Amino acid sequence: MLFDPNDRSSQDDLGNRKFQRRAFLSATAGAVLAAGALGQISPAAAASPKKFAERHLMFNKWNFGPTPLNEYQAYVDEVANSGFTAMKVHVPWFKVVSRSGHTDFTLFDQQVDYILSKGLKCAIGIDLLRTFSDGQDAILSADQVMLDPQGRPNIATNNQNLSQFSFASRTAVARATDFVSLVTSRYHRRAGDGILFYETTMTPFEETEYWNQVWDPQLNTFTAGHYDYSAVAVSRFQLWLQNRYGTVGNLSLAWTAAHSSFATVPAPTSFQGPAGVDWYLFRHTMLADALKSFAEAVHGVSNKLRYSLRFGSTFDTVSSWRGTVLFPELARYADVVHVDDAPRYNHPFAMDLLNSSLRPNVWTGNEIDGPKVADDATYHRQATESFQHGGNIVNVANWDITSLRARRALFQSIASEQLGADPLPKANQIVVPVSAAQELANGNSNGFQAIYNQLSENGTKRIRVPLENDLPGN
Numbered sequence: 001m002l003f004d005p006n007d008r009s010s011q012d013d014l015g016n017r018k019f020q021r022r023a024f025l026s027a028t029a030g031a032v033l034a035a036g037a038l039g040q041i042s043p044a045a046a047a048s049p050k051k052f053a054e055r056h057l058m059f060n061k062w063n064f065g066p067t068p069l070n071e072y073q074a075y076v077d078e079v080a081n082s083g084f085t086a087m088k089v090h091v092p093w094f095k096v097v098s099r100s101g102h103t104d105f106t107l108f109d110q111q112v113d114y115i116l117s118k119g120l121k122c123a124i125g126i127d128l129l130r131t132f133s134d135g136q137d138a139i140l141s142a143d144q145v146m147l148d149p150q151g152r153p154n155i156a157t158n159n160q161n162l163s164q165f166s167f168a169s170r171t172a173v174a175r176a177t178d179f180v181s182l183v184t185s186r187y188h189r190r191a192g193d194g195i196l197f198y199e200t201t202m203t204p205f206e207e208t209e210y211w212n213q214v215w216d217p218q219l220n221t222f223t224a225g226h227y228d229y230s231a232v233a234v235s236r237f238q239l240w241l242q243n244r245y246g247t248v249g250n251l252s253l254a255w256t257a258a259h260s261s262f263a264t265v266p267a268p269t270s271f272q273g274p275a276g277v278d279w280y281l282f283r284h285t286m287l288a289d290a291l292k293s294f295a296e297a298v299h300g301v302s303n304k305l306r307y308s309l310r311f312g313s314t315f316d317t318v319s320s321w322r323g324t325v326l327f328p329e330l331a332r333y334a335d336v337v338h339v340d341d342a343p344r345y346n347h348p349f350a351m352d353l354l355n356s357s358l359r360p361n362v363w364t365g366n367e368i369d370g371p372k373v374a375d376d377a378t379y380h381r382q383a384t385e386s387f388q389h390g391g392n393i394v395n396v397a398n399w400d401i402t403s404l405r406a407r408r409a410l411f412q413s414i415a416s417e418q419l420g421a422d423p424l425p426k427a428n429q430i431v432v433p434v435s436a437a438q439e440l441a442n443g444n445s446n447g448f449q450a451i452y453n454q455l456s457e458n459g460t461k462r463i464r465v466p467l468e469n470d471l472p473g474n
Contacts, residue, residue, distance in 0.1 A: 056196065060125065084415065124184070126198060127201045146229075159204055248399075280325075352463060365394060
């Protein structure tokens with residue numbers, strides 16, 4: 001399938017979503033039952049319930065091109081006529097600040113202004129990718145790009161060679177934070193309460209996580225892989241290990257592998273065993289620290305602003321590569337958390353997991369992907385289940401104007417049925433705790449989902465699904 005930068009459904013077919021169909025080992029029901037008392041009241045059930053807030057049906061049009069104003073306005077007009085209440089403006093760092101360092105917000109200002117003029121709310125998606133792996137960028141140097149285990153740089157070769165910077169690079173995170181602050185300040189001054197939230201993303205899929213694909217020039221395709229093995233990341237991993245264990249002897253004992261110096265300890269290539277768990281936790285720490293910096297930039301403009309994260313998934317077969325298994329810690333400073341579920345994912349499980357594990361009053365959401373991926377009934381069910389299980393926002397992305405117009409009735413139906421409705425009541429006495437350690441070890445959450453489906457009666461009940469952070473030493 002050819003890549004269309006304005007239709008991420010083509011990326012999904014080649015990337016994240018296909019891994020859901022792979023045959024990974026799943027946890028057995030017995031093993032899951034041993035992890036906790038399922039179906040009984042847990043301490044987490046006593047947490048304050050999430051107060052129901054406003055709901056939005058939101059549309060997102062990418063600005064990779066970027067989209068010319070007249071074309072963008074046509075989308076906004078259709079969105080306003082189709083029952084949507086909000087539209088997200090994609091603000092790419094690499095389009096606002098050129099490779100030579102020139103800054104120009106003109107087109108994005110015009111897009112925001114036009115959305116607000118139609119009586120819609122607006123959200124700002126701050127895309128932190130740049131084209132810098134060739135060393136010709138004025139903002140980021142090539143040594144700050146993420147590398148895969150074979151040393152290949154993180155490059156979206158099918159979309160302007162955009163790359164993800166290393167979360168271990170203090171310089172890159174600081175410069176990205178400056179841009180987040182710049183964007184937030186600008187649109188807070190320009191639109192005030194018209195902006196629902198400010199969201200940061202760092203992958204070609206526009207998600208707040210590690211990308212999980214590697215360009216293989218020999219195969220001429222993207223293959224599965226994970227990051228980050230850049231020199232700056234490996235060096236910080238070795239320092240992180242030294243701070244964690246104190247002596248190399250302690251490390252050798254914990255890993256049951258002899259090492260003579262922290263400086264020679266290699267970064268593991270899997271998440272198995274004590275070394276693999278440490279590698280996962282290090283990557284998690286680097287991502288969490290970056291997100292804290294971005295959140296502080298948004299909240300530093302005004303503590304009333306909402307900072308948003310977007311994850312490809314928190315429970316699928318590549319969540320470990322995404323770095324999102326411990327998503328509540330990543331979202332410690334977030335006010336909004338979205339997931340980009342593929343159309344046939346377990347949406348009730350996803351939303352109950354989010355809403356049971358995040359702080360009370362954090363907004364949650366799900367995404368409806370492009371028109372080529374599923375039919376109206378599937379998308380209607382995804383939106384309904386997401387709202388019924390506590391979601392505040394259903395975001396629609398990767399739709400061309402022709403498909404959007406042709407399926408206007410779908411979105412009008414979702415808006416009329418769901419935006420004024422309440423979520424399902426919580427059955428707080430039913431609890432399915434999800435073990436982060438088991439999810440990481442098994443490579444999936446299938447066992448937990450099986451029990452969830454049984455106790456929630458296939459998602460018709462809204463139950464508690466709290467994530468338990470039981471990773472060793474965390």
